[in-house]
Amino acid sequence: MxxxxxxxxxxxxxxxxxxxxxxxxxxxxxxxxxxxxxxxxxxxxxxxxxxxxxxxxxxxxxxxxxxxxxxxxxxxxxxxxxxxxxxxxxxxxxxxxxxxxDRRLQSIVYDKGLARTPKQARQLVVHGHIMVGDRCVTIPSYLTSIEEEAKVDLHPSAPFEKIEREEETPITPEPVEVGEEE
Structure with missing residues (x-):
């Protein structure tokens, strides 16, 4: 025992x-x-x-x-x-x-656009900035039900706003022309 x-x-x-x-x-x-x-x-x-x-x-x-x-x-x-x-x-x-x-609270927060990265989503959850309905949940591994998913939002006193994330596009460097220098 x-x-x-x-x-x-x-x-x-x-x-x-x-x-x-x-x-x-x-x-x-x-x-x-x-x-x-x-x-x-x-x-x-x-x-x-x-x-x-x-x-x-x-x-x-x-x-x-x-x-x-x-x-x-x-x-x-x-x-x-x-x-x-x-x-x-x-x-x-x-x-x-x-x-x-995909059903963890951390992933739901990221997917809803409340955080820029999954790691930031984890930080928001752990620090108490995320509400599920009227409860503050600080456990990133909390399995979120379908009903609760719609209720996930930032805490009213959180100093953050919903983030508009752009689709990630690969950054390509501009070609550098090699020529004669004067």
Whole structure:
């Protein structure tokens, strides 16, 4: 039994810690979603792994209780925006980590244009500048439901305004002509 004063670890580390392909994928996810560390990737993978494990268990089970639990799980994932209407347990097994990372509050703030970068979105959330409805949420990994997504906005006392982001276009340097100097 663990120490009651210490919280349990919320993730499991990779089996092969030095797998190059996994490390590159994790680095890409950290940069793209503005995550703080690989620990956040592992926590998200654990959440996804739990969804899949429960779906496999429910697919193998039979009876009224299994059908009821399966329907409850599908409704929960639809409210979170991870599944479409009319999905089945097989669709739960097709979810990937990007689906879950897109539903984080940090990603929603960035997608709504409240921040210039994913890292700035994280900072706004952590510093209490983001409201979900009438609550101030300071957890960047908070999974935002479809209903709550429309209610995400800047705190009224936040010293920021909504940012109009332009489509990112690559900057090309102007050609320099090499010629005779006089």
């Amino acid at each position: 663990g120490d009651p004063k210490r919280p349990r670890k919320q993730y499991s580390t990779p089996i092969r810690p030095w797998d190059r392909a996994r490390m590159e994928k994790e680095s890409h996810l950290i940069n793209h979603y503005g995550l703080r560390s690989k620990k956040e990737v592992w926590k998200t993978e654990t959440i996804l792994r739990d969804f899949r494990r429960k779906a496999r268990r429910l697919m193998a089970a039979s009876g009224d209780q299994a059908v009821k639990e399966a329907q409850q799980m599908i409704v929960k994932l639809q409210k979170l925006g991870l599944l479409e209407e009319g999905s089945t347990l097989v669709d739960v097994l097709n979810l990937d980590i990007e689906n879950v990372l």
